[in-house]
Amino acid sequence: xxxxxxxxxxxxxxxxxxxxxxxxxxxxxxxxxxxxxxxxxxxxxxxxxxxxxxxxxxxxxxxxxxxxxxxxxxxxxxxxxxxxxxxxxxxxxxxxxxxxxxxxxxxxxxxxxxxxxxxxxxxxxxxxxxxxxxxxxxxxxxxxxxxxxxxxxxxxxxxxxxxxxxxxxxxx
Amino acid sequence: xxxxxxxxxxxxxxxxxxxxxxxxxxxxxxxxxxxxxxxxxxxxxxxxxxxxxxxxxxxxxxxxxxxxxxxxxxxxxxxxxxxxxxxxxxxxxxxxxxxxxxxxxxxxxxxxxxxxxxxxxxxxxxxxxxxxxxxxxxxxxxxxxxxxxxxxxxxxxxxxxxxxxxxxxxxxxxxxxxxxxxxxxxxxxxxxxxxxxxxxxxxxxxxxxxxxxxxxxxxxxxxxxxxxxxxxxxxxxxxxxxxxxxxxxxxxxxxxxxxxxxxxxxxxxxxxxxxxxxxxxxxxxxxxxxxxxxxxxxxxxxxxxxxxxxxxxxxxxxxxxxxxxxxxxxxxxxxxxxxxxxxxxxxxxxxxxxxxxxxxxxxxxxxxxxxxxxxxxxxxxxxxxx
Numbered sequence: 001x002x003x004x005x006x007x008x009x010x011x012x013x014x015x016x017x018x019x020x021x022x023x024x025x026x027x028x029x030x031x032x033x034x035x036x037x038x039x040x041x042x043x044x045x046x047x048x049x050x051x052x053x054x055x056x057x058x059x060x061x062x063x064x065x066x067x068x069x070x071x072x073x074x075x076x077x078x079x080x081x082x083x084x085x086x087x088x089x090x091x092x093x094x095x096x097x098x099x100x101x102x103x104x105x106x107x108x109x110x111x112x113x114x115x116x117x118x119x120x121x122x123x124x125x126x127x128x129x130x131x132x133x134x135x136x137x138x139x140x141x142x143x144x145x146x147x148x149x150x151x152x153x154x155x156x157x158x159x160x161x162x163x164x165x166x167x168x169x170x171x172x
Numbered sequence: 173x174x175x176x177x178x179x180x181x182x183x184x185x186x187x188x189x190x191x192x193x194x195x196x197x198x199x200x201x202x203x204x205x206x207x208x209x210x211x212x213x214x215x216x217x218x219x220x221x222x223x224x225x226x227x228x229x230x231x232x233x234x235x236x237x238x239x240x241x242x243x244x245x246x247x248x249x250x251x252x253x254x255x256x257x258x259x260x261x262x263x264x265x266x267x268x269x270x271x272x273x274x275x276x277x278x279x280x281x282x283x284x285x286x287x288x289x290x291x292x293x294x295x296x297x298x299x300x301x302x303x304x305x306x307x308x309x310x311x312x313x314x315x316x317x318x319x320x321x322x323x324x325x326x327x328x329x330x331x332x333x334x335x336x337x338x339x340x341x342x343x344x345x346x347x348x349x350x351x352x353x354x355x356x357x358x359x360x361x362x363x364x365x366x367x368x369x370x371x372x373x374x375x376x377x378x379x380x381x382x383x384x385x386x387x388x389x390x391x392x393x394x395x396x397x398x399x400x401x402x403x404x405x406x407x408x409x410x411x412x413x414x415x416x417x418x419x420x421x422x423x424x425x426x427x428x429x430x431x432x433x434x435x436x437x438x439x440x441x442x443x444x445x446x447x448x449x450x451x452x453x454x455x456x457x458x459x460x461x462x463x464x465x466x467x468x469x470x471x472x473x474x475x476x477x478x479x480x481x482x483x484x485x486x487x488x489x490x491x492x493x494x495x496x497x498x499x500x501x502x503x504x505x506x507x508x509x510x511x512x513x514x515x516x517x518x519x520x521x522x523x524x525x526x527x528x529x530x531x532x533x534x535x536x537x538x539x540x541x542x543x544x545x546x547x548x549x550x551x552x553x554x555x556x557x558x
Contacts, residue, residue, distance in 0.1 A: 019347050023177035026349040033177070036346040039203075039289065039528070058310070060445025062342045063530045151177070 003065045004132070005086060006050040008074035010043050013125030016151075017072075018050035020129055023147035024139055030056045038064065047078055054138070070094060070132060074111070074124050094131050094171075096124050107135060109171055118163045126160040130167030141165060174352045180343040183311035183350045184250075184276050184336070185210035187318025189220045190358035191274070193248040195240035197225040197233045201255040202288045203340040204278040208250055230255040234262035234275070241271035242379050244370035246322060249273065252340060253280035253294045260298060266333045267302025267395060269379070270369055272325035273333040274318070275303075279441065279492070280340040281527040289528020290340035291492035292441060296469070296501045302395055304334040304402050305469040307440040309426075311350045314338050316419060319358060323409045326365050329401040339442040339492075341528065353417050361416050403471045424473030426465040427480045429455060433462030435543040436481055438506055439490040440466040443524075443531055447490070450536040461540050472505055478513030486518045486543040490536075492525035499550050518546045524553035 004021060008014030015037040022033035031054070038049040051065045067088045073079045076097035083093055084105060095101060096111035109131045111124035126148065133139050145161045152160060178186065185207045188196075196215070198208045214220035223240075227233045230251050237247035251259060256277055266273050277295050281287040295305060304325065308314040317336045325334040338344050371377035383391050407423050414420040428448055430436055437447050444465040454461050464480045464487075466473060481487050489503040498504065503521040510519065522539055524531045535553050551557045 019177070022347055026175065026177050032349055034346055034348050035177075036342075039341040039345060058445075059348075060447075060449040061533065062346055062442055062445060063532070147177075 001053055001055040001059065002070075002136070002138070003068045004052040004054070005065050005068035005071040006052070006074070007072065007078045008048055008050070008125070009078070010046045010048050012074045013123055014048055014074055015050040017074075017125035017129045018052045020126070020144065020147045020151060021052045021132070021139070022054070023151055024143040025054045027143050027146060032056065032058050034059050034062060036062070067091070070136060072128050072132060074128055092135060094128060094135070096128060107131070107171060109167060111167065114163060114166050114170060118166055119159050127163050127167040130164035131171045133164070134168045134171035141168065174354075176350050176352050177347050178311055178350045179206065179345055179347050180308070180311045180314050180338045181206035181278070181345065182210055183315040184318050184338065185214065186350075186352050187315035188248055188274075189214050190353060190355060191248075191319050191322045191362055192220070192246065192364070193222055193274075194245040195223045195225065195237065195247045196249070197227050197236035197240070197247070198249050199227055199230050199233050199251070199255065201230070201252045203280060203290070203344045204250050204252040204255070204276065206344065207276055207278075211248075230259040231262060234259040234266060234273070237273045237275075238262065238266050238269065238271050239379070241266075241273050242269070242371060244365065244367055246326075246365045247271075247273045248275070250276040250278070252278040253282055256294045256298065257282060260301065263298060263301040263303060263333075265380070268391065270331040270395070270398065271333055272322070272331055272365070272367070274321045274325060275333065275335050276318070277335050277337050278340045278344045279337050285527075287527040288340070290342055291526045291528065292337070292339075293493050293526075295335060295337050296493045299469055299501065302332065302399065303470065304332055304399065305337065306334070306467060307337045307469065308343065309442055309444045309465065311343065311346070311348045312419075313421070314343065315350055315352065316413065316417070316421070319353070319362060320409045320413055322365075323362050323412070324402055324405050326367065327405045330398050330405050331367070331369060332395075332398045332402060337441065343442045357416050361413060399471050406468065422467070423476065424466070424468040424471065425476040425480065426467055428463040428465065430462035430464060430480045430484075432460055434460040434485045435540050436462045436464055436484045436487040437490055437536065437539060438464045438466065438477065438481070438487055438502070440469065440502065441492070443490065443492070446531065446533060447536055450533050450540070454537065454540060459540070466502065469502070469505070472509070474509040474512060477506055477509045478515055481510065481517070482513065482515050484517060486520070486546045488520045488522055488539050488543055490522045490524060490539065494523050494526070503550070518548045520548055521550040522553055523551070529554065
C-alpha cells in the first residue's frame, strides 16, 4: 500500500488533492483508494491534513496515516524537522517552498511561482499533485487529468491540467 | 455500471436516486448533511423527480415521511445522533403504522459531552423501536443497501421501516471506489411501491389509530412477525440483487475466515475492514482467527452467529457502544444467541471507538491475543476493564 499525507491550510485545497489522487489511481484496473480529510470543523487558514491510501486490493484500515510514503506540504510554514518523523524509511517529503532544504529526503518545488504563472492564483494543490507524479511512478498524467475532469468544474480543467504538467517537469 | 470515486454519503445519495423516492424530507445534521445536500441537488437539477421537503426538525422529517408513506409514496429521510434521538418518538409511529420508510443514519456519538464523531450509541439505543437496522462496512455496501432497503421494507410480508447505518466520517466522509448501477437495472430490481397500507380521499383511513388492551398485543405480535419475516426477504433481495448487479451479499451476517477459527471477533460497521486486515496478517502467522460481521442488528441473526461461533474456543464482541450500568448492547444480544444455542464458550466485550476514537490494528491484535486466555471480561479500549 502507498500512503500519502497532505498538509495544507484550510482553503488551499489539500483535501481536493487527496481526492484527485485517489480518483486518478482508482481508474486503474485493480486500483483501490481511500481519500479523507482530518475530520472536524474546517476553518480557512487553519492547518489541515488529508490522506490518500492506494492499493491493488480493497483497503480496510480507515484510520489516519501515521507513517507515509510521501508527505506533501502545500505551505512551507507548516514544515519543520518534525515532518521527517511522519515518513517511512525511504519515504519522501514534497515541499512547496522558495527556499532550499538540504536533506535528500526532501524534494522542494517553487509551486507558488508556477501557480501564479498558470493559474493566476496562489493555489498549489494540483501543482503538488503534479510534483508527486514526477516521483511516484504509478500514477499517469492522463489519470490525473481524468480525475480533474471528473471532480472539478469545467472552467478549471485546462489550467489545472497544465499546472500538473508544469510541476511534473519542474521536479524532473 | 459506472465506477466512481465517492464518499459514503454521496454513494448513499446515488443509491437513493436509483430507488426513486417520491418524497424526501430531511433536516441537516453533521455528518449526515452531505447526503441531504446531494439529494437536494439531484432534485434541483431534475435527475431525481421527487418532492424535497426541507423541514424544521428531525421530528417533522420523519412525521412528514410517514404522511407521504400513508398515501402510498416511497419516502426517504436521513439523520444522525441527536437528530435521531429527537425523532425517536416518531420511530415507533412509523414502525407501528407499518410504513416502509427508509432512513439513513450517520452513526455519531450522543451528547454530553457534545461530539460530532462516530460511534454507534445513537442507533443501538433504538433497537427496540421496531425498525430493521443494517450496518454498512463500506460505501459500496451503503449504496447497495440504499437500493435493497426499499425492496425489503416494502415487501408485503415485512412492511417495516428500514434504518441503514453508516459510521460517521470514517464512512460518510471517506472517498472510495464505488460501482454505481445503471438506472435501468435498478428499475428492474426495484419496481414502484405497491401497497394496500395507504389511503386517499376515496378510501379514507385513520393514520394515528389506537388499539386498547384487547387488541394491542396482537398488533405488536404482528409487528414482531413482520420484522422476523425480513430475514427471508433479505436473502431473497440479495439473490435478486446478485442476479442483476453481480454482487452477492451474505444475509444477516458476514463470516470471514471463521470456518476453522479458534478465536473470533464479532463486530459491525466499517471497523470490520480493519479487523479483516488484522486477521489476514495473523492467519499468515498460522493463527486461527476469524470475524463475524453483523450486517443486521434487527432482525437479529441469532442462529447465524451461533453457527459461526459454535466451534470456536473463545470470542469477543467489539462495539462502539455501551449500555451504561450493564455492558455493550451488541454483547448482550450475542450472548443471548449463544445461550439459546447451548454454546458456552468465553465471550468478552470490548468497548471502543466512542466519540470517534481511532481503533488501532494493534488493539485488535491484542483482543485476539487476550482471547487465548479464555476469560470473560468487559473492557474499554485504551482505559481498561470494569
